[in-house]
Amino acid sequence: MYEQIKEVVSSLINLNEVELNYFISKLQVKHFNRKEIILQEGQICRYAYFINRGCIRYFHNLEGEEITAQFFFENGWYTDYGSYLSGTASTQNIQAIEKTEILLLSKTDLYNLYQTIPQFEKLGRLMAERAFLGLRQRTEMLTNQTPEERYLNLIKDRPKVFERVPQHYIASYLGIKAPSLSRIRKRIFDKK
C-alpha cells in the first residue's frame, strides 16, 4: 500500500527509515468511486493528496458548465494550492474519474513535519514550485497554441489521458467544446 509513496518521497528528499515510517504513519487512506467528489468547491483544502491508484480531475463551475483544469494519475502529490496558500475557499472541485485510492496528509501534520524534520521543508518547496510551473505550462498552452495544437501536444505528451479520461472532459481541458474536439479529430484523421 505504501510502496509507491515511499519511492516517490525518497526520490525527492533524503529520509532515514525512522523518519520515513513516521511520515507514513501520518497518512490516511480513502477510497472514492467513479465521479465521487473528493473536495468540493467552496471548502477549504486542508489536505495534500497522493494518488495510489486511479485518476482524478480538477474542475470548477462556470454558469452551470463544468470547466476541467487538470487531470492527475497515480504517484503524484496534489492539493488545491491556491486554497492551501491563502487559506481561502477552494475554487476547484476535485473528483475521481475512476475508482481511486488516495492517501491524505493533513496540513497540520505536514506543518508539524516541517518543524520536526527539516527535509520536509524541501518537499513543501518542491510541491509549491511544481504547482507554479504546472500552472504556467497550462497558461502558456492556452495563450500560445490553437485548439488543434493543444490537442496534438496533449496526445504527444500525455497519451494516457486519452485512454482514461472521457472526451468531453478533455475538450473542456483544451478550452473547447465537445463537438469541436470531434471536428478536430476528424480533420486530423482526414489529413492522414
Added chain:
Amino acid sequence: MYEQIKEVVSSLINLNEVELNYFISKLQVKHFNRKEIILQEGQICRYAYFINRGCIRYFHNLEGEEITAQFFFENGWYTDYGSYLSGTASTQNIQAIEKTEILLLSKTDLYNLYQTIPQFEKLGRLMAERAFLGLRQRTEMLTNQTPEERYLNLIKDRPKVFERVPQHYIASYLGIKAPSLSRIRKRIFDKK
C-alpha cells in the same frame, strides 16, 4: 528616491531603521527609455525589480509575434519568477513602456538578506505567493471569460492600463488581435 520602496516593504514586513537602510544600500538604480529592453528572453533572471516610476510589460515571441503577458506600474516588485525559481533561461522579455526608473536587487543580495534578516524570508514568500496567485488570476481570466468580458473587466479593475499602455499591447494581453479589440470597443460603444 527610496521613499516609495521603504513604504512598500514596511507595509509587508517589520524592519527596524538599521535593517531598512541596510536593505536600501543593496539597491541599484537603473533608467530605461521607452521600448528599451530590461530583460531579454533567454537570459537568466538574476534580479528582482522594483518600479519607482514608469511602466513595464512582459512579453514573449511566438512565431514572430509579440505576446504580452502582463503590465506593471509604480510601486510593485517583479521578477521572472519562473526563471528565478528554476534558474533556467527566462521565457519572457521585460520592456519599458514609458521612461522608467527601476531599483534592482540581485538574487545574491536577496539570498544574503534571507540569511541575515529572517523577516526577508517572509518577503520572499509573499512575493512567491503573489506570483502564483497573479498567474492563477490570469489563467482563470483566459479560461473563464470571453474576450469581451476580459476587456470590460480590465477597464473596471485596472483602468490605468488604458491610459498608459498602447492598445495593441492590451489586445495581445487579452488574447486577441488589435482589430478585434477595436471591434469590441465599437460594439460596446454602439450598445450604449
Added chain:
DNA sequence: GCTAAACGTTAACCCAAGTTAAGAAATGAA
C-alpha cells in the same frame, strides 16, 4: 445480461475572431 445513463459524432446554422491592407489620427523626437 439488461437497461439506463453516459458518451461520441455529426449536421446546420450562427457568430466572433483572424488576416490583410489601407488610410487616418496621434505621438515622439529632433
Added chain:
DNA sequence: TTCATTTCTTAACTTGGGTTAACGTTTAGC
C-alpha cells in the same frame, strides 16, 4: 513645429469554434 513613426480604426473576406439537437454506441452497475 515638423516629420517620421507609431498607433488605431475600418473594411472585406476567411476560418473555425459555439450551439443545438439528433442519433448511434458504449459502458456502468444492478
